[in-house]
Amino acid sequence: MRAIVGLWRWRGNPLCRRSDRREAWLALGAMILVVAVAPFAGWLGASAAHSALLDSVRTQNQARQQVWATTESVQNRAPLDSDPESAAHQPDRQHVVAHWAGPDGSSHKDTVTTREHVQPGERFRLWTDAGGMPANRPMSARTASSYAALAGLAAGTGAAGLMEAGRRLAMRQLLRRRYALWDAEWARIGPDWGRTGSNS
Structure with a gap:
């Protein structure tokens, strides 16, 4: 979130690097995915679990x-x-x-x-x-609904966790690339550091 705010604040600043913009867009995309996909994954998980548990309730009531x-x-x-x-x-x-x-x-x-x-x-x-x-x-329908809600919560949390893990992996790659560019730039100007007019 701080990266998004920082991008908006420094969008016209010449010191805002391309990697900063990529980091901010990555954070924004991850946040949108978490807000949109995680609840949907939780709803799908809860629906599937509720249907399976209700089938189990019917089977148990018939067999017991x-x-x-x-x-x-x-x-x-x-x-x-x-x-x-x-x-x-x-x-x-x-x-x-x-x-x-x-x-x-x-x-x-x-x-x-x-x-x-x-x-x-x-x-x-x-x-x-x-x-x-x-x-x-036999399991009651109310107990089945409670278990289904827990399954939906777990599915939504798992989806959010996976997306956050993906964001962190992408951020790691961006940081590695940024450090590699810094190293290359330092290797280029490092030997001349401190010499007046040596790079002119």
């Missing part, structure tokens, strides 16, 4: 359903094959041994996790897949 499970015993400790970190972050969950009938009528028995605090003999609702095995609650 709730059944009634009966508690046989309550475990005070999490099962050995469970993740201890996730169990520590879920103090409101209870591990129980329960049996239930799957959607096809088959009988199942396993250690499951429930948010309800139940006692042996009590019933609770359990999500299962088409085979009757325990499954997570």
Whole structure:
């Protein structure tokens, strides 16, 4: 932005070099691209993610359903094959041994996790897949929208980052060329530096 302001302020100044103008135009072009392309990339990413997530929501709702499970015993400790970190972050969950009938009528028995605090003999609702095995609650449309918004934000930020990286690479090339011109100019006049009338 400073390069653009500087170009406008010094546009008629004979000390404004061609490299300065190129730098300012590069900054202006990058800013226009970020303002125009990054939001569009974010919208495309959010739309694509939202469509995919809604398909996943429909698939999960079709494949999973709730059944009634009966508690046989309550475990005070999490099962050995469970993740201890996730169990520590879920103090409101209870591990129980329960049996239930799957959607096809088959009988199942396993250690499951429930948010309800139940006692042996009590019933609770359990999500299962088409085979009757325990499954997570299907994703809601609201959760899908939140994830899609995050995906759009990531896409927009990534696009802006790529364009900024491109601008920096182009600026590096401009600076290298500027330094090369300075070196060539210094090599031309350096030996005569300080000699009165030596370059006349």
